[in-house]
Amino acid sequence: MKQPKSKLANLLSLNQHRKRLGAAKVANQLQQVDWETMSSQIIEGDTSTYTHGSDKNLQSHIDNLRHEFVGRTELEYYHASLIVLIRRDFQTKNNFNIFEQLWYQNHEFLINNLNTRWLISACDTFIDHSDDDYLISLLMNAVIMVNTIKLQESELFLTASEKALPKLERKNSLEAERLALFDGVSGFAVGTDDTLRNMRWRLDKLCNAHVLGGIVLKVFESAQHPDANTVYSRFRALHTREKTAWWKE
Template sequence: MTDEELTYPGAPKSLIDTWMRRRRRLSIRPGEGLPPLDVDLKALLATPVAAPEPLELPASLHSNKLHSMRTELAGKSELAVLNAILISHLRKSWFPAVAPHLFLRLWTEEGAALMAELPGRWLISSVITFGDHGATEAQRRIDLSMNVLFSLVKIYEYERIHTGYTADRPFRVWSTSDKKLPLGMPGFALVGGGLDVNLLAPLWREALAEPVAGALACHLLERLNADPGTLFRRVGKMRDAKLAALAAKRAAAAAAILAQEAAETAAPPPPPEPQDLGQSDASQP
């Protein structure tokens, strides 16, 4: 197969090279950097972020990123900014030694406060970061799964925007028996199938058993469940529509049977058969 026939020409090398370039370390100049591991998290949580002054140029990648985050998170707490800059460093191939330990301390001690404060995109970035830097196998396993889930949701919902459909509008239910899915996969059984349940239930069950990264995963799954504009909600509406159509079809069939039985009951009885007169006369003496 030629490169022209591939979605990603030159893969896997081309993909890995691109990924590694994006993981280039954030340069840090003298006097810059992350706070120590024993920084007062309560004080940071109580300190709101002011809109930053214009950035002096040239600036390090660390300073550029920090300025951007202060602009985005103005009005939130300094703890939110610290979480964001930690994530930015931890996504790179090199990061300050304190970064993973400080990230874990943030979420172990102030996870509930961060869940209440952070926008959805930073909650998702946080849970994805546990996938590489979780303290336990359970944390890493749960959050690698969350990375796959939310990455695919983002890609799919971006494509859905270009259909012109609003996020809460389900597609019409068509017959798909003659349609093919990639790699020869069988079709999704809208009524009898449980692909969405099989995807979410094991992940949610594992998350319920993990108190730090799992708590964050549960929080995000609850928000996903409550959001009316997701693939899962639209599939649910499509399932409900098909079930309603099947129920209406069964009810119509049952009503037709009852109507037929009622018509047969109300019909007059057939007239009696006439007697055979010849046979009757022969019986006379």
């Protein structure tokens, strides 16, 4: 398996050097800002547009990224810009220190306002650069969960023209008998299974032990929101036993 590049390799990489061009200018734009003021400033525009991939020109990438935050706050855009600088390895230690301070001072706002895409980007950033082993282990739960959903939903897109409705006979079979999956793992008993409820109890315990644990719980709730149309939300819609529910209303 290919390993991540070393710091020396990144330093000598022409491609990485190109990606950092203009970083000083971008970093200067992020200095001497008032986080409280930014949290109430809304970015104006007609419609938000997600970026796909990254522009090698840093300033262009940052400018394009701003379109993604139309209708959202300047602080959310600022948070995303910090992550870009860190990923492009520009003054990484200093920018991560700012990123970390931003989170510890504004975690409630960020958890309540960032979408899942940027919550996971924040998790990745902490995992790559934090010295807090407990936090790293905790946030990895959110990353694995969302990446697994991405794989599952993308496979569904590849293999079916539309989301298929569950077959009643198979639903009844899952409730009545064991479905063997792989290496001793069995299927989920649709409607009654307590597996996810028990997982949620354990997750709550882990997350409540750290001030930033709310990131993982927010991602978990977002993944199964009725409007999300993910494997979690679809199984939630089929669940009938109230005492084994794994979501919070």
